[in-house]
Amino acid sequence: QKEVEQNSGPLSVPEGAIASLNCTYSDRVSQSFFWYRQYSGKSPELIMSIYSNGDKEDGRFTAQLNKASQYVSLLIRDSQPSDSATYLCAVKENTGTASKLTFGTGTRLQVTL
Amino acid sequence: ETGVTQSPTHLIKTRGQQVTLRCSSQSGHNTVSWYQQALGQGPQFIFQYYREEENGRGNFPPRFSGLQFPNYSSELNVNALELDDSALYLCASSLLLQETQYFGPGTRLLVL
Numbered sequence: 001q002k003e004v005e006q007n008s009g010p011l012s013v014p015e016g017a018i019a020s021l022n023c024t025y026s027d028r029v030s031q032s033f034f035w036y037r038q039y040s041g042k043s044p045e046l047i048m049s050i051y052s053n054g055d056k057e058d059g060r061f062t063a064q065l066n067k068a069s070q071y072v073s074l075l076i077r078d079s080q081p082s083d084s085a086t087y088l089c090a091v092k093e094n095t096g097t098a099s100k101l102t103f104g105t106g107t108r109l110q111v112t113l
Numbered sequence: 114e115t116g117v118t119q120s121p122t123h124l125i126k127t128r129g130q131q132v133t134l135r136c137s138s139q140s141g142h143n144t145v146s147w148y149q150q151a152l153g154q155g156p157q158f159i160f161q162y163y164r165e166e167e168n169g170r171g172n173f174p175p176r177f178s179g180l181q182f183p184n185y186s187s188e189l190n191v192n193a194l195e196l197d198d199s200a201l202y203l204c205a206s207s208l209l210l211q212e213t214q215y216f217g218p219g220t221r222l223l224v225l
Contacts, residue, residue: 004155036216042219043201043203043216043217043219044156044203044216045115045216046213046215046216095169096169097163097168097209098161098168098169098170099161099169099207099214100158100161100171101146101156101158101205101214103155103156103157104155105153105154105155106155
């Protein structure tokens, strides 16, 4: 059973601080990794995708991938109250021709004023 | 907005009943995946459809079934509903060879 693990939180950070969200995965052959943001009662919204080791930046968001350690993280700089949500880490698994995402349980982020 | 639509938004059923959920994929996307998200959990893969055929399936019993139509829209059918089927059902569309899946707004199902 391939697994994706996240700390459920809540992770509480003050406005303007850096939020660091972490995720580990069990399948060594995984090649594609995603971060989705989910507001309460809403569906997941894609924030970042990352495929290669290292950092990928998009605005205030930076995804970091370390395949040797089977670890992927998301940094949110200058955190805003509107960033308060659950952040889901997802790993893409190819099973034959199918392409499925395996999700962690999500980390709840609270940005305080 | 991803361009993926789902209907209905909310649904209440009783145990033992059957339900059909619908999804229209984003323009140009030929692959639809369905996920179940229980409260406090991450989404779990139910199955994927490509060119009107089931392309892969997660650990869900046969009472979960689906269809994909020539316009790439899709249905999820659940027979003999159980209380544990209460969840948010998410549809995601993608191009088969493209990495990214884009989610619709979901259908929240409550089984009493």
